[in-house]
Structures are given as structure tokens and as C-alpha cells.
Amino acid sequence: MLGIWLFGLVSGLRKLTIFLALAGLACAAQEIPDAPTPKTPLPSGTPFPAGSPPAPKNSRPEGPPPEATGTPADKPTTPRPLPNPGDVASSRDDLFTLTVNVSFVQVPVTVKDSFGRLVEGLAPHDFTVYEDGVPQKLSFFSSDPFPLSAAVVVDSNLPASTMKKVNETLPGLISAFSQFDEVALYRYGSNVQQVSNFVSASEVPTESLNRLKRTGRQGGAPVTGGPLSQQGTTVNGRPVDPSLPQVSTSPVPQETNVLNDAVLRAALDLSRRDKGEQGVRRRIIFLISNGREYGSSAHYEDVRRVLLSQNITVYALGVDTAALPIYDKLNRVRLPGFGRGDALPRYVSDTGGEMFAELDRQSIDSAYGKITEVARNQYTLGYSTRATPSSSYRTIDVRVHRPNLTVQAKEGYFPLPPQRH
Numbered sequence: 001m002l003g004i005w006l007f008g009l010v011s012g013l014r015k016l017t018i019f020l021a022l023a024g025l026a027c028a029a030q031e032i033p034d035a036p037t038p039k040t041p042l043p044s045g046t047p048f049p050a051g052s053p054p055a056p057k058n059s060r061p062e063g064p065p066p067e068a069t070g071t072p073a074d075k076p077t078t079p080r081p082l083p084n085p086g087d088v089a090s091s092r093d094d095l096f097t098l099t100v101n102v103s104f105v106q107v108p109v110t111v112k113d114s115f116g117r118l119v120e121g122l123a124p125h126d127f128t129v130y131e132d133g134v135p136q137k138l139s140f141f142s143s144d145p146f147p148l149s150a151a152v153v154v155d156s157n158l159p160a161s162t163m164k165k166v167n168e169t170l171p172g173l174i175s176a177f178s179q180f181d182e183v184a185l186y187r188y189g190s191n192v193q194q195v196s197n198f199v200s201a202s203e204v205p206t207e208s209l210n211r212l213k214r215t216g217r218q219g220g221a222p223v224t225g226g227p228l229s230q231q232g233t234t235v236n237g238r239p240v241d242p243s244l245p246q247v248s249t250s251p252v253p254q255e256t257n258v259l260n261d262a263v264l265r266a267a268l269d270l271s272r273r274d275k276g277e278q279g280v281r282r283r284i285i286f287l288i289s290n291g292r293e294y295g296s297s298a299h300y301e302d303v304r305r306v307l308l309s310q311n312i313t314v315y316a317l318g319v320d321t322a323a324l325p326i327y328d329k330l331n332r333v334r335l336p337g338f339g340r341g342d343a344l345p346r347y348v349s350d351t352g353g354e355m356f357a358e359l360d361r362q363s364i365d366s367a368y369g370k371i372t373e374v375a376r377n378q379y380t381l382g383y384s385t386r387a388t389p390s391s392s393y394r395t396i397d398v399r400v401h402r403p404n405l406t407v408q409a410k411e412g413y414f415p416l417p418p419q420r421h
Contacts, residue, residue, distance in 0.1 A: 088124050088141045105131070105385050105415075106140070106311050108282060108352060108378040109398050110408040118377055119405055129381055130397040140382030146282040147180040148375060149198065149273045151266035155289035156214035157189040157257050162320040163216025165361040166288060169368070170209050173286075176368035177201035178376075182281070184269065185212050188262035190255055190295070198273065217255075256295030259343050263287065263314070264298045264306060271310040283312045284353070284375050290320040291344035300346065307351050308393075309414040314347040315371045318357040319364065352410035385415070 107129060111119040124141040152173065154166065177183055179202045185195040196208035263285060270283045285307075293300075307314065316322075322344055348355045354374055356367040381398070398409040 088138050103384050103386065103415075104139075105136075105383055105396075105413060107381045107383075107396060107398060107409055108311075108313060109381055110352075110354065110374055110378050111400055112406050112408075114404050114406075118374070119402075122379060122400065122402070124381075126401050127379070127381060128399050128401070129383060130395075130399070131383075131385060132394055133397075136383040136385065138381055138383050140380065142380045144380075145376045146280065146378075146380070148177065148182070148372070149270055149281040149283050150177065150181060150183050150201075150286050150372075150375075151186060151270055151284070152183060152286045153186045153188065153262050153266050153288070154212055155189070155257070155259070155292075156187045156216070157255065157292075158216050158290060158320050160216035160218050162290075163214055165364055166319065167213040168361060169365040170212060172365045173368045174201060174204050174209065176372045178372075181372075182273075184266075185209075186262060186266055187212055187214065188258055189214075190258065192258060192262045192265045194265070194269070198269075257292045258296040259289060259291070259293040260296035260298040260300055260303050263347065264303045267303065267306045267310060267312050270312055271306070282375060282378070283310065285312060285314045285347075286371065287314060287316045287344065287347070288319060289316065289344060290322040291316075291318060291342060292321075293343045300343070304347075304350055305414050307347075308410065308412065309416055311413075313351045313353045313375065313410070315353045315375055316344040316348050316355040317364065317367050317371065318344050318355055319359070323357040323359045350411060352408055354408060 109127070111122060113119050120143070122143065124138050127138070127141075129136045129138065156163070158166065174183065179200060181201045182198045183196075183201045183204055184198040185204070185208055187193055187195055195211045196204060266285050270285070273281065273283065306312075344355055347353070354371065356370060358364045358367050385394075393412050393414055395412040396410060398407050400407050
């Protein structure tokens with residue numbers, strides 16, 4: 001009996017030992033850390049995982065870097081070296097750097113074929129620029145369109161019928177500019193008034209356009225004598241009807257039409273326009289007028305000097321008498337008290353712009369788009385010249401080495417004096 005009891009005790013202890021061993025293994029298995037969960041692969045091109053916070057903004061202040069904050073007059077800028085010696089810069093940012101130096105000459109050029117269409121695809125080797133008869137080496141060339149800084153100048157002394165056509169097309173004038181252009185509005189007659197300061201063309205207020213509108217000149221000069229006069233008719237110096245009141249036959253003073261003053265005001269304002277967000281802008285004056293100049297304080301040559309030294313181009317829309325086929329012949333005659341009417345072609349020719357002459361409302365409206373297209377899509381040539389204290393006029397001759405093409409460019413410029421360091 002004792003033996004059977006001992007055998008049962010040993011067997012029970014063995015089972016207990018096996019049970020405890022199995023329990024220890026279970027606890028040990030529970031203490032093993034879980035394996036890491038595999039991450040979902042990021043989609044192609046995504047630099048940050050989904051749900052991550054945005055990267056902190058750059059703490060650098062907005063605007064140009066500190067070394068570029070000075071004005072050209074305060075701190076002259078040295079042109080950035082080109083990638084390879086002899087290369088021609090083509091970036092508008094490079095152009096801004098180059099134009100800081102007064103020895104750099106910028107020449108906008110329009111090239112058209114025999115049908116009057118703009119010619120594309122020309123390269124630097126297709127052009128040669130002569131200054132005072134000497135060929136120049138181009139250091140800048142671009143065929144890219146430029147945003148515009150445009151001063152729109154409207155003659156408010158036009159006849160009422162012509163002024164009505166201009167007034168009706170003013171919304172079309174503004175829409176001819178792009179959202180990257182900036183526009184200021186001026187009107188002139190006996191004086192010059194700025195109607196709107198420079199703003200984006202897409203933000204020109206409607207009230208500014210309304211202020212630009214004028215009724216125009218009603219009728220002509222009063223008839224004070226001769227067979228067409230209704231009162232004061234005389235025979236042999238004696239009145240036919242003494243009961244009619246007599247009208248003085250002294251000349252009636254002509255109302256002034258200060259075209260030169262208007263162009264000068266617009267040019268001075270344009271000369272103060274800085275580099276915009278879109279880089280260097282092309283400065284133009286968009287002149288709507290019959291070209292009559294009388295009574296300005298500024299002389300044409302003084303205005304011309306400002307235009308050419310500040311690289312401003314004049315584009316003109318000739319209306320009223322300026323749109324007549326015999327315009328050129330009429331402008332050669334200077335009527336006493338009426339001044340001359342040939343100012344438009346002179347401004348356009350000297351600055352390398354273009355003139356359109358239109359009579360009817362539809363043609364005036366369509367001319368706006370033509371002018372802005374030509375002004376924006378020019379070739380831009382540039383070269384460095386010798387800067388001297390002299391401000392004498394220097395001639396420019398631009399030639400294109402392709403047959404049957406015409407070139408429009410300014411015929412010269414007035415160099416600015418060297419900067420003082």
C-alpha cells in the first residue's frame with residue numbers, strides 16, 4: 001500500500017512541474033513587445049506624410065535681399081557675369097541689372113514684313129546696331145513680351161463729334177491692356193490734369209474713365225464779319241442796318257492746346273516708375289489727339305530730350321484732322337493763332353513708336369488693341385557704350401539682315417551723365 005501511495009505522489013508532482021513550466025512559458029510570451037506596424041508607402045512625389053503640420057514659413061523679410069534695397073543712384077549695381085564670355089543676356093532681370101548703369105543703352109525694335117505683320121523668330125545675329133555710325137556689340141537681346149507702364153493722354157479739346165467717339169471707346173481702350181500692365185490717365189486742353197494714378201489695368205475705376213470723358217469743342221470760331229456774319233454787316237465801312245448791335249472784328253484769341261506740356265507731364269511721371277513685380281516694364285505714352293499744339297510752356301526739343309533719356313516710346317492714335325488723308329500736307333501750314341498740327345508724327349518718329357490714324361468709332365476701337373500689341377511684342381536690344389559728361393545727342397541706326405523687312409526704332413538718344421560714386 002505504501003508503495004502505491006508513493007508512486008501516486010511522484011506522478012502528481014511530475015504533472016504539477018509540467019503545468020508550472022507551461023504557465024511560465026505563457027507569461028513569457030505575453031511580455032514580448034509587439035512588432036512595429038509597417039508604414040503605408042507614400043504616394044509618388046509627396047514629400048510629407050498625410051496629416052503632418054505645414055512647414056514653417058521662411059523668416060526672411062519679403063522683398064529684395066538687403067544688398068539690393070538701395071536705389072540705383074545710391075548704390076550702383078554691377079551686371080551679373082554671363083555664363084560664358086561673349087554670351088548675350090536675355091532675362092528681363094538681367095536687363096534691370098544692366099539698365100542701372102547709365103552706359104547701357106536699351107533699344108526696343110519693331111520688325112514688320114511687307115504686309116505690315118509683326119515678324120517673329122529673329123535672333124541676335126540678325127541685327128546690327130550702329131551708334132554714331134559705329135557698330136555696337138550686343139550685350140542683351142530678348143524677343144519676350146514685356147509688361148507695360150502706360151500713360152494714356154487724351155486731347156479733350158477735340159470737336160464734340162470726335163470726342164463722342166473717343167468717349168464711347170474708352171472701355172475698349174482699357175481692355176486692350178493686360179492684367180500685368182499698369183495704366184495712368186491724363187487729359188489736356190488749356191491745361192494738363194492727371195485723372196488716375198498708375199494702377200493695374202484690371203483695376204482702373206469706372207469713375208476715372210467717366211472723369212476722362214469730355215463733351216469736346218462745340219462748333220468753330222464765331223464769324224464776326226464778312227458776308228456770313230448775321231450782324232454788323234457793313235458797306236464801305238458803314239452798317240447796312242444801324243439798329244443792329246455792332247460786333248468787334250478784332251481777332252478772337254485761340255484756345256490753348258498744350259500737347260507738349262501733357263507729354264512732358266506723362267514722361268516725368270513715367271520716369272519715376274520703379275521695377276514692378278513682373279520685372280522691367282516698357283514705358284510708353286499712348287496719345288489720342290489731333291496733334292494740334294498751341295500755347296505750351298514746354299518746347300518740343302525739351303520734351304524730346306526727356307523722352308529719349310528715359311527710354312519712353314510714344315504711340316499715337318490720330319483722330320479728327322489727324323486722320324484725314326491730306327494730314328501731312330495740312331500740317332506743313334502754320335495758321336496764325338492755331339499753332340502747328342504735326343506734333344504726333346514727330347513724337348512717334350523720334351521715339352520709335354507708331355501712329356494709327358482713324359476716323360470712325362469702330363476703327364478707333366480696334367486700333368487700341370493694335371497699338372498695345374505692337375508696344376508689348378517688340379525685340380529688345382541692348383549694348384554698353386562709353387559714358388561721358390557730355391549730354392550730346394547720339395544717333396542710332398538699327399538694321400536687320402533679312403530681305404523685305406522694315407524696322408522701327410528710335411533714331412537716337414541723350415545719354416545720362418555718369419553717376420557720382
